[in-house]
Amino acid sequence: MELIARAAGAESLTAHLQRLGPMPALPSGALIAEVEASGLLGRGGAGFPVGRKWRAVAERAAGGAVVLANGAEGEPLSFKDRSLMTARPHLVIDGALLAARAVGASDIIFYVGAEHRTADAALRQALAERTGEVRGRTRIVAAQAGYVSGEESAAVHYVNAGDARPTSSPPRPFERGVGGRPTLVQNVESLALAALIARRGHAWYQGLGRGRARGIGLLTVSGAVNRAGVHEIELGATLSDAAAAAGGLRGDVRAVLLGGYFGGWADLHEQWGLPLDAPSMRARGLALGCGVVHFLPSDTCGVEATARFMTYLASQSARQCGPCVFGLSAIAGATQRLAAQSPQPGDLDRIVRWSGQLTGRGACHHPDGAAALMHSALQVFADDFAGHQRRRCLTISEPARVAVA
Amino acid sequence: MGEVLQIDRIRCDGHGLCAELVPELISLDDWGYPIIKPGNVPPSVVEHARRAVDACPVLALRLARTAALVAR
Ligand SMILES: Cc1cc2nc3c(=O)[nH]c(=O)nc-3n(C[C@H](O)[C@H](O)[C@H](O)COP(=O)(O)O)c2cc1C
Numbered sequence: 001m002e003l004i005a006r007a008a009g010a011e012s013l014t015a016h017l018q019r020l021g022p023m024p025a026l027p028s029g030a031l032i033a034e035v036e037a038s039g040l041l042g043r044g045g046a047g048f049p050v051g052r053k054w055r056a057v058a059e060r061a062a063g064g065a066v067v068l069a070n071g072a073e074g075e076p077l078s079f080k081d082r083s084l085m086t087a088r089p090h091l092v093i094d095g096a097l098l099a100a101r102a103v104g105a106s107d108i109i110f111y112v113g114a115e116h117r118t119a120d121a122a123l124r125q126a127l128a129e130r131t132g133e134v135r136g137r138t139r140i141v142a143a144q145a146g147y148v149s150g151e152e153s154a155a156v157h158y159v160n161a162g163d164a165r166p167t168s169s170p171p172r173p174f175e176r177g178v179g180g181r182p183t184l185v186q187n188v189e190s191l192a193l194a195a196l197i198a199r200r201g202h203a204w205y206q207g208l209g210r211g212r213a214r215g216i217g218l219l220t221v222s223g224a225v226n227r228a229g230v231h232e233i234e235l236g237a238t239l240s241d242a243a244a245a246a247g248g249l250r251g252d253v254r255a256v257l258l259g260g261y262f263g264g265w266a267d268l269h270e271q272w273g274l275p276l277d278a279p280s281m282r283a284r285g286l287a288l289g290c291g292v293v294h295f296l297p298s299d300t301c302g303v304e305a306t307a308r309f310m311t312y313l314a315s316q317s318a319r320q321c322g323p324c325v326f327g328l329s330a331i332a333g334a335t336q337r338l339a340a341q342s343p344q345p346g347d348l349d350r351i352v353r354w355s356g357q358l359t360g361r362g363a364c365h366h367p368d369g370a371a372a373l374m375h376s377a378l379q380v381f382a383d384d385f386a387g388h389q390r391r392r393c394l395t396i397s398e399p400a401r402v403a404v405a
Numbered sequence: 406m407g408e409v410l411q412i413d414r415i416r417c418d419g420h421g422l423c424a425e426l427v428p429e430l431i432s433l434d435d436w437g438y439p440i441i442k443p444g445n446v447p448p449s450v451v452e453h454a455r456r457a458v459d460a461c462p463v464l465a466l467r468l469a470r471t472a473a474l475v476a477r
């Protein structure tokens with residue numbers, strides 16, 4: 001296991017250095033080249049190539065950039081970032097230091113969800129073990145609880161002005177971020193993986209992975225499994241492997257939420273062999289996102305589960321952009337009425353129309369995530385949504401309808 | 406390369422004026438907020454689009470050159 005440890009407690013600096021050796025002395029250009037050649041993709045949600053982002057910041061930095069290590073982890077079904085920071089804080093710190101060297105950043109900010117107390121303590125303890133030079137240019141900022149706090153412009157806004165609402169772009173943080181300086185916002189798992197790649201070379205990372213996929217990553221597996229938790233996998237491992245890693249499915253399961261609340265539902269039977277890897281999933285219209293895999297038990301109604309998630313997303317709107325404020329709450333309201341089998345006439349049609357209008361219509365991608373959730377729900381639970389519009393729940397009336405292989 | 410109509414979603418307060426000025430490009434949702442046709446502004450519509458940019462009471466619209474972006 002590279003990213004999480006079986007032993008409890010945080011890894012000390014001594015143990016970290018014994019396991020991995022010292023930080024490599026590669027200069028900026030070579031670091032960027034290694035990370036680019038590794039093909040490492042970001043783990044905060046969007047799956048953007050890490051090396052390309054480092055290059056974009058480096059080109060603008062002129063030595064004055066900032067690195068913001070994103071450990072906000074506001075996604076309710078994700079625990080991998082706090083687990084990583086708790087277990088291997090020095091690997092995250094190494095990643096941030098290497099990223100800073102690569103992009104030409106003097107300052108590093110660890111942006112850690114205020115509610116992730118153990119992770120915060122581990123990171124503080126780890127920084128105390130580092131040199132005065134490192135401590136002098138790093139600080140930890142507690143991110144406000146909330147789904148949108150971890151969005152890149154919200155993070156920068158919070159650090160700059162104490163306001164964790166996204167800002168309009170352009171400029172994006174890589175252009176103008178913390179203190180007006182080019183800012184690399186990078187997920188903590190992405191940074192930890194970059195620290196391993198810098199030590200072992202891109203060929204090491206390329207040598208991992210199943211099938212055509214390359215590399216490793218963290219998943220948070222939850223729902224109808226025997227051992228919910230954070231699991232490290234080789235990318236390209238299948239959905240069935242993920243279920244096995246979590247001790248197997250508990251009871252009948254028919255659908256799985258992939259990528260988090262802003263990911264999407266998938267039919268379990270169709271996707272049982274799905275390789276968990278951003279490019280393979282994208283090709284099937286799915287997303288790895290931040291690595292959430294949540295199995296929905298067959299006796300739970302998909303309309304109801306979707307209404308719950310959608311209500312949460314609507315409640316988390318930063319309430320700045322009309323389409324997000326009104327669209328999300330209208331969709332959530334109609335989905336709730338459907339779930340309760342007391343819809344107004346035309347609710348389902350309106351949900352279809354409204355969710356088709358959301359993408360790209362907020363200052364941040366929050367509405368896009370909600371749209372992705374709804375689109376997938378309307379496909380995977382098409383019969384259920386139609387049934388609920390007729391005031392009939394298929395899950396409750398025909399509970400034995402689906403059996404899992 | 407071309408021009409796209411960009412909107413500052415935080416500024417926009419749903420006056421809907423823009424949709425009247427460039428119906429070829431902008432429609433309104435159920436709450437009066439603009440829905441912009443994706444893609445570059447066709448040359449024949451650029452003039453109207455410019456007029457909407459100037460007319461928006463909160464200066465939420467702008468015409469911008471398309472450029473490569475870093476995904477978020
Ligand atoms: C609503 C919303 C919430 C987000 N929350 C997080 C978060 O908690 N942690 C995170 O790393 N990225 C989050 N992101 C993604 C960040 O904007 C950004 O893309 C990411 O931190 C970049 O790191 P990566 O390239 O390593 O993935 C969020 C994005 C959106 C739209």
Ligand code: SF4
Pocket residue numbers: 148165166167316317318319320321324325361362363364365366367414
């Ligand atoms: S899209 Fe929604 S969450 Fe994002 S800035 Fe606008 S109101 Fe806030």
Ligand code: SF4
Pocket residue numbers: 412416417418419420421422423424437438439460461462463464465466
């Ligand atoms: S005119 Fe301006 S404020 Fe009014 S809807 Fe159009 S963009 Fe928004």
